[in-house]
Amino acid sequence: MFVSFSRRATVLLASCAVAVIAASLATATPERLVERIGHHLSEAESELATGRVRVPPDADSTPAALPRPGDVAVCDEPGRDEVVALPDTAANGDQTRSVWIRRPPGPDSADLPVLYLLHGSSSNPRTLMEAGVGDLMDRQMCRSGVEFVIAAPHGQVEDGATTEWADAHDGSFALESFVTGPTVAAVEGEHPRPRSLRAIGGFSMGGYGAAALALRNPALYSQVVSWAGYFRVDDPHGVLGTDTDPHSPDNLLEPEDVRDLRFMLVEGREDHTPLQEGRIQGEAERFSGLLTEHGMTVTTLLPRGGHDLRTWKRTFPDVADFLVAGWASTP
Numbered sequence: 001m002f003v004s005f006s007r008r009a010t011v012l013l014a015s016c017a018v019a020v021i022a023a024s025l026a027t028a029t030p031e032r033l034v035e036r037i038g039h040h041l042s043e044a045e046s047e048l049a050t051g052r053v054r055v056p057p058d059a060d061s062t063p064a065a066l067p068r069p070g071d072v073a074v075c076d077e078p079g080r081d082e083v084v085a086l087p088d089t090a091a092n093g094d095q096t097r098s099v100w101i102r103r104p105p106g107p108d109s110a111d112l113p114v115l116y117l118l119h120g121s122s123s124n125p126r127t128l129m130e131a132g133v134g135d136l137m138d139r140q141m142c143r144s145g146v147e148f149v150i151a152a153p154h155g156q157v158e159d160g161a162t163t164e165w166a167d168a169h170d171g172s173f174a175l176e177s178f179v180t181g182p183t184v185a186a187v188e189g190e191h192p193r194p195r196s197l198r199a200i201g202g203f204s205m206g207g208y209g210a211a212a213l214a215l216r217n218p219a220l221y222s223q224v225v226s227w228a229g230y231f232r233v234d235d236p237h238g239v240l241g242t243d244t245d246p247h248s249p250d251n252l253l254e255p256e257d258v259r260d261l262r263f264m265l266v267e268g269r270e271d272h273t274p275l276q277e278g279r280i281q282g283e284a285e286r287f288s289g290l291l292t293e294h295g296m297t298v299t300t301l302l303p304r305g306g307h308d309l310r311t312w313k314r315t316f317p318d319v320a321d322f323l324v325a326g327w328a329s330t331p
Helices: 018-027 125-130 133-144 175-188 205-216 283-293 309-313 316-328
Strands: 080-087 096-103 114-118 149-153 198-203 223-227 262-266 297-301
Touching: 080 175, 096 125, 096 175, 114 175, 114 205, 125 133, 125 149, 133 149, 133 309, 133 316, 149 175, 175 205, 198 205, 198 316, 205 223, 223 316, 262 283, 262 316, 283 297
Parallel strands: 114 149, 114 198, 198 223, 223 262, 262 297
Antiparallel strands: 080 096, 096 149
16 A cells, blocks of 8 residues: 555657668567557447546547657657646545646647556655656657656545545545546546546555556556555555445456456565555465456566565566557457
């Protein structure tokens, strides 16, 4: 449930030169030979629970974006950071929540993927900004040739309770509603994305939240990246109330509409972070097994290191390749 340092304290420019193309194909791994970004809706966006996201254009009316490794705008100019304050209307009282949005240079468009990113229990979006997550992801966009937007909402509450990125049972906050409603509307605006171009990821508690929100809102996202997440409920402040099964990722794999979600699970080999029961170490292996049993796509990374951003940032190249492969796939 921690974010960075402890549990509570821690993406081809087309060329006329055949030789250039041949060299690229010779050195690329199969997963990185991306041909196009697909735009395919699994179901009408009007069925989203929030009702706030407009229906994107039909797939055949939206131009596909071609990967251009080393020749996208972010190779020459860094992404643009913006922090916006949005009304948190789903929660009790007159509240606002901030969202860090980092956009690649140039205009926004419906074929530009979005990675929604959830921080952990002891940090906030500013932690991710100051850790250089934006700059590091810019490098991966340049390398892979596919740019994307990063959007990280603020998931803390005044009393310091671990929010689990959920809607509190007592109505005191509604983070799931905020992430899946106002945040998506603000980030995508007049260029709503199809489900196939949305991913959600997170660190520690955010890794849990990414898995839970994707499985609970499968019409909204197509890919999940969980860094040091846990996949059963770990709710020390009781924000979920007594009925926690609907929030436990390992209990949410039966519905057919979640089966095409793609998961990447990252867990440091030395991550011994305790949970209420057990610890984070082994959660990736356990959940990967469950996903495999249900015929779902999962990739697991076990990097050297523990429960910290230094460990997780080293996996960004693999994460970017995973996301780009998913965004490029077609049904």
